[in-house]
Amino acid sequence: MLVLISLILSGFWFLTNFPRLGLIKVILSYLVLSYLCSIHLTFVGVAVVDGVEAVYCDSSNKILESRQDWVKKVFDNDSQLLEWYKHECFNIQPSAFRARIVSLKQQFNQSEGFYILQTRSGCEWEESTGEKFGFLKYGYNGEDFIELDLNTLSWASLKPxxxxxxxxxxxxxxRTKLNKVFLxxxxxxxxxxxxxxxxxxxQRTVPPSVSLLQKSSSSPVSCHATGFYPDRAVMFWRKDGEKVHEGVEIGDILPNDDGTFQMSVNLNVSSFTPEEWSRFxxxxxxxxxxxIIVTKLNKTLIRTNWKEKMTKETSGRSRLREGRGHLLRPVGLREGRQEKDMLWKRDRDE
Incomplete structure (x- = not known):
């Protein structure tokens, strides 16, 4: 099993170009946004393990929190490791980033403003062979800037x-030797x-709940999966058992609040005949x-706001015609809209 720990100090520029991505089984990432505005430095980070938030760092407010029970057990078992994270979060990294941003501002003769320095660093470890791989890459103001080549122990410019x-x-x-030791x-x-x-x-796996969604009758049909774990998944449309590319838009895998993930793949159905639907x-x-989880393209299974709205409006008109023993009476006016905008409340016999 290949497992990866990556220390990522990043803002808008992370989660791209992971080394050996196809072999990764487990990923540990530290995602940190560090920016300097005038003299104020903000340094906020999240440790993400295989897409699950594990540790949260906010140096400005002196916060370091474990976000998973098993992370708490790690720190309970190794108090020195917890202190290391606190020291990195509150002292070492904020000071280092401030100094580097100031240096880059001077190098580029930049005035006061908003500047972002990001870095992604970490290591891969192949459990079965013991192989280890390290990487360290910086970005400045949202663009790739410079990275460390551990084979030559030298830095490589990513832009002139x-x-x-x-x-x-x-x-x-x-400094380069210390980086190598860490990585x-x-x-x-x-x-x-x-x-x-x-x-x-x-290492657990959790299957998703899959639904068909459509915003309006002319919109693409979205096949939406949510609640799955881990975040390594594929999703696509088929026609007659063959994968479809034309008219298909695949969305990103996004995190849910509970540590699971969601994704969608859209299919343009605007030109479909009624007979074609059953082929997808x-x-x-x-x-x-x-x-695999297979969901047939079926109009009766599609959840859509416009159908629900039509159903509610039709149901509402029916209740008004029938009465059903209820009266509607005005109870007030919306402030500032006294012409027609009235609130209504239903009287019921109790």
Whole structure:
């Protein structure tokens, strides 16, 4: 099993270009937004394990919280690890990011304003072979900037403007060696401590609830899956058993508040004849799970706001015609709209 821990200090620029993505079984990511506006630095981070929020860091308000029970067990078992995270969150990283942003502002002769420095770093660990891989990459103001090559122990510019920074950072050999030690030695140990207590939770699979949704009669039909875990899943439309690409829009996998995920895949049905509908179905499959969930394209199964609205309006008119023993009486006016906008309340015999 290949597991990955990635320390990501990032704002709008994270979750892209993970190394060896196709082999990843478990991901631990620290996502941190750090920006400098005038003299005020904001440094907020979230540790995400396989897409599940694990630890929350807010250096400005001195907050470090465990978001999962198994993370609390990790910290209860290793108080020094908890102190390490606090020290990184409250002291080391905010100070380092402030200094680097100020340096970059001076390098580019930038005035006061809003500046973002992001970094993504971490390690992969192949449990069966013991192989370890590290990576470290910076972004500045939302663009790739510079990254560390652990094979040559040198920095690589990702844009011409980073050449000056590369020269300066290459000269700091001690810092580069410390980065290598963290990425290839310390980082995998951090990962193992989380897996020791969280592996059973991280390796679980939860199937989704799948629904067909449509905003209006002319809108695409959306096949929506929610509540699944982990976030490694595929979803697509088929016609006569063959995968369809034309007229299909696949959405991103997004997190739910409970640690599960959701995704949608839309199908343009505007040109379909009634006979064609029965030839389509939606397929969902979790990674490493053989079973697939198939949902037939059926008009009677589609949930849509416009149908519900029509049903409510029709039902409302019927009740007014029939009366059913209820009276509607005005109880007040909406403030500022006294012409026609009245609130109504139903009187009932009690």
């Amino acid at each position: 403007e980073a050449d000056t920074t590369k020269q300066s950072w290459d000269a700091d050999r001690n 290839t030695d310390i980082c995998p140990e951090r990962l193992k401590s989380f897996l020791e207590f969280g592996n059973s939770s991280l 179905d939606c397929v969902f499959q979790l990674s490493d799970v053989e079973k």
